[in-house]
Amino acid sequence: MTGETERFNLIREKSGLSKKDFADSLGLSLSMSYQISSGRIKLPRELYERLTSVYNVNLHWFLTGIGSFNNDPDTVEVELLDQEAAAGRGREAEDYTEKRAFQVPRSFIAPYKPEKLLAVYVAGDSMIDEKINDGDIAIFHPQQKEGNGIYVVSVSNSLLVKRIDFDTKKKTITLISANPDYKPRRYTGDELKDIRIAGRVLACIHRV
Numbered sequence: 001m002t003g004e005t006e007r008f009n010l011i012r013e014k015s016g017l018s019k020k021d022f023a024d025s026l027g028l029s030l031s032m033s034y035q036i037s038s039g040r041i042k043l044p045r046e047l048y049e050r051l052t053s054v055y056n057v058n059l060h061w062f063l064t065g066i067g068s069f070n071n072d073p074d075t076v077e078v079e080l081l082d083q084e085a086a087a088g089r090g091r092e093a094e095d096y097t098e099k100r101a102f103q104v105p106r107s108f109i110a111p112y113k114p115e116k117l118l119a120v121y122v123a124g125d126s127m128i129d130e131k132i133n134d135g136d137i138a139i140f141h142p143q144q145k146e147g148n149g150i151y152v153v154s155v156s157n158s159l160l161v162k163r164i165d166f167d168t169k170k171k172t173i174t175l176i177s178a179n180p181d182y183k184p185r186r187y188t189g190d191e192l193k194d195i196r197i198a199g200r201v202l203a204c205i206h207r208v
Contacts, residue, residue: 014055
């Protein structure tokens, strides 16, 4: 079983409910709850919000096993976009994505103020050499948009997580992956109109 499966089962045990009542509390069928608790299927992403709202589960703890079961004074809230940024070929970006708060240790984002930050799910494997993996959560600063580094960036209708190289002399922006299977993509001239820098990635939460 994965760590998330074990933590899912721990939440069920702490709830004191029967397996059926616990499944009902999360809007799951008994069959699906059993498949999750046995490790046969991964937890659907929408289940995270139900766990945090119904059982006050610390999402950072649930994803990583680090920290406390419930939210505590040493954690702060960061807004998480209910959307994926592709570390791969690209995903369409939604204009009006939903947001929800999730808890992270205060020390994890220090010295930045949590209300200034956003987070987004990562999908794909193009940044694996930067230790940014499929299913991770990238925390980024929307007001930091200059200097070479790793960013969340919108290209046309695709939201990406990439390393960006700014060449002010040649007036180009190059999106660079951290996986040899993906070639760099350079943008110049009118192509730059399709690029919008969402913010620099400051930290990444890995699922275990």
